[in-house]
Amino acid sequence: MRTYIITKLLHAVGVALVISFVSFFLLFYTADPASTLLPENADDADIAEFEKQFGLDRPMLVQYGDFLAKVVFQGDFGSSWVAKVLVGDLIGVALWPTLKLAIAAQIIAAVLAIPLGIIAAIRRYSLVDNVTTFLVLVGQAMPLFWLGIVLIIIFGVWLKWLPVSGSDTFAHLILPAITLGSFILPLNMRLVRSGMLEVLSQDYIRTARAKGVEEGRVLMKHAFRNAAIPLVTVTGVQFGALLGGAVVTETVFSWPGLGRLAIESIQVGDFPVVQAIVLIFGAFTILANLAADIGSAWIDPRIRFD
């Protein structure tokens, strides 16, 4: 198990390096910070002066090496070109709201997907199964921003039950979390349903019943733990998609997280902030995958003892 985790960690470091390089490379050749940030009437001398100030006149690899060294050895992501503060400070403020949103969405999705998926599996083609299958289809077809806006109109504008922007109280979290949760709910539910259907036809389930195990325990102890293995793996893999969904959700609900910060920074061409957020999202995705790997190894001894 220890070598397993160490191997995975080394692997993760490699992936993080690749992500950082690719994103740096892409931003380097697409962004044109001088024309975005300098006044329109700036002449060549102004631009040269600007590029010199931020070290943008150096070759790309040198800039990348400089950036990487500062991040790794000093935890320093540089300064924002626009806000003129440390990127680390901007991110420090926006990080927790995004995590809070992602965790709440993940909880909502799990709390609904697991029981609904199990019921749909054991009552296949029943009313519950058909209704949830229909909702899954609708959910998967519905764009995230559209759902967010519909929720805002219903609960914020018409019913006036819940606040629709900002993050001051717990009530502020509800609509964004539901929106982002319904983004991952359909896939999770289908995974639980198909996993349970497959597991319930396995020989060891028959063995459990032949021992006299009662049905609830057959489902939860003997079947669900096996059915949860793909769910855990996919939860890790889809964490990147969840962060992507967070960008949209945060924008719709003016949620002060990393996603909104990323959009704002892209709009004004604030290169260092974008670069840092891409790296952080990449790191979270890698960590989520690692957690999923460890989680499925914990559930399934066949992985653990490999």
Next chain:
Amino acid sequence: MAETPILEVTGLKTHFHTPEGVVRAVDGVDFTLMPGRTLGILGESGSGKSVTALSVMRLVADPPGRIVDGRIMFEGRDLLALSPAEMRKIRGGEISMIFQEPMTSLNPVYTLGDQIAEVFQIHEGMNREQAWAGATDMLEQVGIPNPESRVDDYPHQFSGGMRQRAMIAMAIACRSRLLIADEPTTALDVTIQAQILDLLLKLQEDMGMAMMLITHDLGVIAETSDDVVVMYAGEVVERLGIDTLFDDPRHPYTRGLLNSIPRLGEKFTRGKQPLEEIPGTVPNLIDYDPGCPFAARCGQAMARCHTERPPLFKLNPAHYSKCWLSEADAEGRAGVAAAG
């Protein structure tokens, strides 16, 4: 007979409702098993042996399966009339079952100890510690080396033979009085097969349990069974004692099975001998044919066999045959007194 049977199955019919039609997987099965004895159930693939066994356990998947008719009496209790909770107490406590596939019959994410201990917790109300001690003890009884450490291992760390031993440990943990073994050795290497059979026989003797042993291996039947039921296309076609099986089988299908095995002196070779050497295949179980289901493959079929289904003729109290050829020698039909 003074003794009451431990298991008495009468007129059992288990059908599957599929989109293609009703599959009559078990369609008229009768047999009796006395305490402490071994009943062999013999038949080709698809003849309904497993479905019969699962019906006794009431473990046929419903839907699509359903026991549509018949009675299953276990020690005088009608199993088909029990509530689900009462039936759960019987499963694993009084009747146990082991399966053909040791590789897939154990739950991959729990240790052997956990899976065996569960039986003690369910049926004997033991706490976790007692149940684990019990599980270790059972592993020892079925001949697994180092039981104290093996009890913490997972199924994938065991060979097929060792897993089947673990299944047996689970099955006998609560001293069930009836063990149903559905092809317990078919998936194993020949040498391991012999060890597992010997273990079953030894445990049966020690514990005095009755055994219903399903197989399509005549060698296994020869070595273990007291009585034999021969199944064909969901029906019992012949019931007889083990000696009669080899000396005086009457049903052409039973004879066909015996002829398909090469004889070596008095013994039969062990192993997966193909029984398919009887020409033709099992009829499909959906369309009901009024004649004898074996008629199309039977070398001795008469005109009558294609139109009229034979009843189970009683040749003597221990020998029944579902074949018109047995009519002349019969002293009656199953459940009907001799005509005199």
